[in-house]
Amino acid sequence: MPDLSGQVAVVTGASRGVGKGIALGLGEAGATVIITGRSMTDAGGDRPGTIQATAEEVTAIGGKGIAMRCDHGVDEEVLALFAQIEKDHGRIDILVNNAFSAPSEPIFGKPFWDHPLGLWDQLIHVGLRGQYVASHTVAPLMIKQGSGLIVNVSSFAGQSYVFNVIYGVGKVGADRMAADMAVELKEHGVHAISLWPGVVRTEYLEAISQRGEVPFALNNGESPQLSGRAVAHFAADPKRGDKSGKVLIVAEAAKQYGFTDIDGRQPGTIFEQMAP
Numbered sequence: 001m002p003d004l005s006g007q008v009a010v011v012t013g014a015s016r017g018v019g020k021g022i023a024l025g026l027g028e029a030g031a032t033v034i035i036t037g038r039s040m041t042d043a044g045g046d047r048p049g050t051i052q053a054t055a056e057e058v059t060a061i062g063g064k065g066i067a068m069r070c071d072h073g074v075d076e077e078v079l080a081l082f083a084q085i086e087k088d089h090g091r092i093d094i095l096v097n098n099a100f101s102a103p104s105e106p107i108f109g110k111p112f113w114d115h116p117l118g119l120w121d122q123l124i125h126v127g128l129r130g131q132y133v134a135s136h137t138v139a140p141l142m143i144k145q146g147s148g149l150i151v152n153v154s155s156f157a158g159q160s161y162v163f164n165v166i167y168g169v170g171k172v173g174a175d176r177m178a179a180d181m182a183v184e185l186k187e188h189g190v191h192a193i194s195l196w197p198g199v200v201r202t203e204y205l206e207a208i209s210q211r212g213e214v215p216f217a218l219n220n221g222e223s224p225q226l227s228g229r230a231v232a233h234f235a236a237d238p239k240r241g242d243k244s245g246k247v248l249i250v251a252e253a254a255k256q257y258g259f260t261d262i263d264g265r266q267p268g269t270i271f272e273q274m275a276p
Contacts (some may be wrong), residue, residue: 001229001259002236005030008089009235010082012072012134013099014041015146017047017202018153018224022096023054025228029236034085036070037099057102072099072130091145094235095138096195096256097174098129098153100200102204112165119154123166135181135192143188149235150185150192152178153227153246156270158194175247180244191244193234198251200210220273221255226250226261233257 009026013019013036023033035051035058051067058065064237070081085092101122107115131152156162158171178194185192199221206218229251234240237257251267253259260266267273 002029002232004093004232004235004273007031007093007235008034008085009094009096010034010036010085010092010134010138011096011098012036012070012130014054015051016047016054017204018200018227019096019098020049020057020199021149021200021224022098022153022225022228023058024061024225025232026094026235027058027065027106028061028098028228029159030062031094031232032064032066032089033058033069034066035070036068036081038068038069038071040067049203056250072134072263073126075133076229078130078133079137082134082141082192082202086141092138092141092148094149094231094232095142096150096151096153097134097135099130099134100153101126101128108163110164115164117167123223124173128170128177131174132177135177136157139181139185139190142190143185146189148189148190149240150178150181151196151234151248152192153197154178154194154196155196158247170258177246179245186241186244189240191243193230194247195227196247196249197224198222198249198267198270200224200227207259210270220268221275222267223262226254226267229247229261230254230257230258233259244245 009031013022014023015037035054037051055067080083152174154171154174157168158175175194178192181192230250
């Protein structure tokens with residue numbers, strides 16, 4: 001594993017799913033990981049977990065986990081969050097923009113005209129806009145310290161149709177944002193990338209898969225922690241600046257950097273992961 005001891009990372013929306021996996025991956029590399037999100041009480045069901053529980057797991061795995069509640073759909077809370085982090089730690093080395101407001105109903109299986117108009121605001125506001133607000137807030141601190149990494153969690157939906165129109169638009173925007181932020185941050189020693197996990201066996205997908213609500217198989221997929229290992233290895237890469245502004249595909253990063261998933265496997269391509 002890379003050594004990120006002494007580095008401060010913030011992972012938004014990390015009470016469960018890919019965000020939790022990224023927090024764990026950074027924690028096992030020795031980073032101080034600040035876990036943000038709204039979940040302070042475990043609601044169980046398809047979306048279990050809390051920011052406190054993730055923080056405890058990060059500490060147990062070798063890092064230092066810190067839970068800080070924040071609704072990333074409320075700008076004032078985001079500004080207060082990062083002001084407090086700067087006060088407490090003096091720096092932010094890694095920002096992972098993962099927060100996403102998933103609706104209670106599945107976001108696939110209907111054409112765009114059958115979804116309520118409000119779905120646009122729900123998916124884009126916390127997802128895409130939330131990534132911009134967090135990056136906008138953190139960039140001056142990273143510029144002042146002369147280093148930093150911003151990671152926008154995206155997906156293959158940035159390239160081809162996956163769940164629905166709005167989801168794809170959000171992922172394309174996340175990719176474009178990372179690419180263009182990288183251009184403007186380059187002279188300051190700060191880098192930005194977009195992260196594409198594969199088929200991730202999150203708590204939510206596992207639950208709805210058992211009900212037959214997922215249009216692809218999960219048995220060949222990745223654990224959420226594999227994404228964290230990809231971010232940790234990229235963050236420790238002395239040549240990461242050469243890849244700033246690009247997409248980091250988790251499965252390809254595993255092969256490039258030579259790490260495995262928690263079960264010891266290196267996952268295949270997205271097409272192999274979606275095979276029955």
